[in-house]
Amino acid sequence: MTLLLAVLVAWLFAVGTYLLLQRALTRIVLGLGLLGHGAVLLLITVGGRAGDPPLVGKGDDGVGVAAPLPQAFALTAIVIGFGMTAFLLALAYRSWVGTHDDEVQDDVEDRRVARQVADDEGHFRAPDADADADEPWDEWDDDESPKQGATS
C-alpha cells in the first residue's frame, strides 16, 4: 500500500513537473496543482498506516491510532492549495484578457539586453524598452483596466 502511494506521489511529481515546463499558462497552473496533490499525498503517506480516529477518550493508550499531525498538515495544505489554484487561474485569465494568448511571453527586458549585446557597438546604446513593451499589449491598452500602481 505504502509502495503504491509512493509510486503515485512520484508519478504526480513527474507529471506536474512536465506540465510546469510547458509554455501555456493553463498547463503551468495544472502542473502546479498536480505538484500540490503530490505533496499532500506525500504528507499522508509519511504519517504511517491508517488507524483509529485520534480522538481523546477513545483508546487513550494511543495504540493503533492514526497519526493526527500529518492529517492536520494535509488539510491545511489542501485549503492553501485550493486558494492558490483559484488565484493562479484568475491571473492566467487576466493574462489571456490582455493578450488573447495562453503562451507565456518572453521577458521584454531580457530581449532588450540580448539585443544590446548583439548590437555591440562598443558604446552604451539608449535602450528603447518602451516601444518594445507596447507591441504585444495593444489590445490591453484600449481596455478600461484599472490604473497601474493601484496597490500599496
Added chain:
Amino acid sequence: MNLVVLPAIIPLFAAGLALLAHRSLSAQRVISFAANLAALAAAVALLADVEANGIQAHTIGGWPAGVGITFVADLTSALFLVVSLVVLVLVQLFAIGQGVDAARPRVGQPVYLVLSAGVAMAFLTGDLFNLFVAFEVMLIASYVLLTFGAGAAQIRTGMTYVVMNVLASTLLLSTVGLIYGATGTVNMAELVGRFPELPDATRLALGLLLLAVFAIKAALFPFFFWLPDSYPTAPVAVTAVFAGLLTKVGVYTMIRATSILELDDARTVLVVAASLTMIIGVVGAIVQGDMKRILSFHIISQVGYMIMGLAVGTVAGLTGAVLYVVHHIPVKTALFLVSGLIEQATGTAQLHRLGGLVRRAPLFAALFAIPAMSLAGIPPFSGFLAKLAVITAGLDAGDYVMVAASLIASLLTIFSMSKIWAGVFWGTADDPTPTMAAADADDATFPIDRVTAGATALLVAATLIVPIFGSDVYDLAERAALDLLDPSAYVEAVRNS
C-alpha cells in the same frame, strides 16, 4: 496574551477591521497605520524583553510544547522583526503619500497588513509547518500587491513570481513532510537533538532540500532569476517593501535552518553559492539601464554577503550575517523609495531619460547618496560595518576565494552606484521626459511631496542608527550569533513554554 504572538496577531486582526472599513479610505489608513505602529511597539517591547530575560517562547492553545504551534523570539528574530516593522511602517507612510492605496476595490491596506503579519509569523514561528503557513500568508499578500490592478506587462512578470513561489512552497511542504517522516516532529526545538542523529545521507539530503527551498525565497544563486524579472514592474512602494523584506525572510530561514539542523557539511555548498551570488548579482546590475532594475539586481548580490557570513559559520561570521541583514533591510528599501520619488517627479526611472537632478532636486540627491554609499560599503555608513564584519570573519576562517569575490563585488557595486549617480543626478538627459524638459527649460527645481519625501528621509535617517550605535548593535548581533551557534537556550525556552 503573550508578547511573542502580538506582532503577528495585531496586523491580522486589523486587516479584518480595515476590510470592513472599505467605504472610508481615511478610516482604512488610520486602522492600518495604527496597527503597524502597534505591531512595531510590540516588537520593540519583545526585543527589550528578549535582550533582558533571554529567549521567549509561547505554545498556543495550551498544548504541550512539540505538539502545539510554538512561537519563539530569540535575539535574531526579534532584531529582524523590529527592523522589518520600521520599514513596513515607513513604506506604508510613503504609499499613503502616493495615494496608491486609493484604488477600488480598496484592498491595498488590508493586504499590506496581512503581509506584515506573514513576515512577523515567519520570524517568530518555532515550527517548520507553521513556517510554511507563514510563508503562504506572506506570499499570498505579496501576489495580490504585485498584480492587483496591474497592466499586462505587470501580470506577465507577476506570473513568474507567483509560479516560482508556489513551486517553492510545494517543495517546502514536501520537505517538511519528509522531515516529519524521518524524525517524527516538525517543531524546531525538538529537531535540534533528533535531526543530527539521522543517517548521514538522509540528513544531508533533507537539509540541502530545505536550504534549496529557502534559497529560492532568498534569491540565492542559482535560484535568483525570478527576482529581477518581477520586482521592477510593480508600484514602487510594493517593490521597496519586497526588496527590503521578502528575500531577507528567506535569508533568516536559511540562518535558522543551519542553526537548528547543524548542517556543518553544507558549508561548501553555501560558500560556492554565496560567492557566485555576489558576483553574478552585481554583474547583472551593470548592464541594466533602469534604476529600479539596477537596484533589483543589487538585492541578489547583497544576499550573497549575508550568506557569506552564514557560510563562514563562526561566531564572527554569523554576527556579520545578522548585522548585514539589519543594515540591508532599511538601506535597500530607502534606495527604492528614492527611485520612487524620482519617478513621481519626472515620470520615469530610466537612466537615459534622466539627468541633472542634482540641481533639479538636491534633496533626492542627498537621500540617494547616503544609502547608496552605505550599500557600496563606504565608511562610516552601516554597509561598511556589515561588510567589514563578514570580510574579517571570512579572512579569519581562511575562505580567501570567497573574500576575493566579495571585494570584487563591492568594487562593482560602487561602479554601478556611480552609474546611477552619473545617469540620474549629473549631466543632461539624452531623451528627457516632458516634465524633465519643462524643468530644464525653466531651470526650476522639482516640487517635493512632503509625505513621500518625509517617509524616505525618515528611513534614510534610520539607516544612520547602525553606524551611530555601532558597537552596541555589533554586541547585540554577536549575542544573537552565539545563541544561533548553540541552540540549547532555544530548546530550553521552548520546552518550558
